[in-house]
Amino acid sequence: MALTTIETSSRGAIEGSVAAALQGRRADARGRVFELALVGCLLLSLLILGMLLLDVVRDGVPVYTDRGYDFLDSGLSQDAARAGVAQGIIGSFWIAVTVVVVAIPLGIGAAIYLEEYAPRNRLTSFIEINVRNLAGVPSVVYGLLGLAVFVEALNGLTGAEGVDRRTLIAAGMTLAVLVLPIMIITAAEAIRAVPQSLREGAYGVGATRWEVIRSQVLPYATPGILTGALLSIARAVGEAAPLILLGGVTGLAGRSPGLSFGSLLDPGSLPERFTAMPIVITAWAKLPQEEFKTANTAAAIMGMLVFVLLVNSIAIVLRNRFEKKRSA
Numbered sequence: 001m002a003l004t005t006i007e008t009s010s011r012g013a014i015e016g017s018v019a020a021a022l023q024g025r026r027a028d029a030r031g032r033v034f035e036l037a038l039v040g041c042l043l044l045s046l047l048i049l050g051m052l053l054l055d056v057v058r059d060g061v062p063v064y065t066d067r068g069y070d071f072l073d074s075g076l077s078q079d080a081a082r083a084g085v086a087q088g089i090i091g092s093f094w095i096a097v098t099v100v101v102v103a104i105p106l107g108i109g110a111a112i113y114l115e116e117y118a119p120r121n122r123l124t125s126f127i128e129i130n131v132r133n134l135a136g137v138p139s140v141v142y143g144l145l146g147l148a149v150f151v152e153a154l155n156g157l158t159g160a161e162g163v164d165r166r167t168l169i170a171a172g173m174t175l176a177v178l179v180l181p182i183m184i185i186t187a188a189e190a191i192r193a194v195p196q197s198l199r200e201g202a203y204g205v206g207a208t209r210w211e212v213i214r215s216q217v218l219p220y221a222t223p224g225i226l227t228g229a230l231l232s233i234a235r236a237v238g239e240a241a242p243l244i245l246l247g248g249v250t251g252l253a254g255r256s257p258g259l260s261f262g263s264l265l266d267p268g269s270l271p272e273r274f275t276a277m278p279i280v281i282t283a284w285a286k287l288p289q290e291e292f293k294t295a296n297t298a299a300a301i302m303g304m305l306v307f308v309l310l311v312n313s314i315a316i317v318l319r320n321r322f323e324k325k326r327s328a
Contacts (some may be wrong), residue, residue, distance in 0.1 A: 056305075060298030071299055076275065080291035083284075085300050087306065089170055091248075091276035092237050093264055095312060098172025099179055099236045100328025104229050114184075114212055115191040128188075136222035143242030148175025151246060166247030166272035174242050174260070179232035185230025190221040222322040230315035234308055240278035248279040277304040 074084025156165035202212040284292045
């Protein structure tokens with residue numbers, strides 16, 4: 001067997017250059033400039049975000065100081081002093097539930113098929129390319145799709161005729177379709193990152209393909225899948241354009257059920273007319289009254305931020321828990 005050797009002088013030069021690079025004796029001006037540029041972009045982004053949050057908190061805190069929980073418990077009203085976001089919170093909650101029930105299982109299933117079962121051919125490549133393209137389609141296009149399919153063709157998924165077709169369940173299904181490509185892409189990337197050695201070891205002890213996926217692939221990919229679920233829920237809860245196209249209520253929405261635990265979990269609101277936090281914020285920001293445009297809008301934004309952060313916190317806790325189990 002022929003062995004490739006390195007001369008002593010060459011080896012010493014290589015070791016010296018590596019040691020100098022590791023110890024920082026060799027200046028890397030372009031690398032330092034690039035690093036400073038990245039830090040500058042990060043600080044600028046944080047500064048802009050901090051200014052926006054400060055402005056929202058400054059305008060919204062007086063509403064909670066004066067009204068407290070009443071602002072969250074009240075329904076839509078033409079009087080700024082009595083208007084609240086209870087119906088918006090209920091609508092956003094059920095939209096998030098629909099995304100969790102519909103988009104996340106379908107996205108994980110599609111990702112498992114594309115990565116573990118589908119043959120590597122032109123059809124599979126065509127499907128993957130189109131899924132990635134769908135993730136970049138503007139949300140208003142999905143609103144038109146939901147209006148044509150879930151509202152007009154399927155009667156709002158309730159079987160009712162007439163104006164009742166513009167229902168909360170139709171809005172939830174539309175946003176589930178909107179975030180489905182994102183869920184598929186992130187889940188597929190998480191599954192693709194699973195080391196091949198785990199699969200080969202499981203196959204080596206006689207496991208079937210499904211047993212390998214269930215016991216090795218999915219537990220390892222769960223943190224990445226939960227990250228995709230977090231992004232999907234956050235985007236669905238924050239979308240306004242599709243909901244406006246689907247007929248989300250921007251004015252009075254009837255009697256408010258209040259923000260009790262029972263009303264929040266009541267599925268009876270699914271086949272009814274709906275509103276959501278993005279619609280409430282958009283409608284109030286366009287009103288001429290200063291009380292709606294500044295104070296109530298900022299307070300609604302604060303409520304929506306808390307709602308999104310709560311959902312994200314739950315997903316982060318679950319992701320960290322699965323990461324600890326994977327590293328154990």
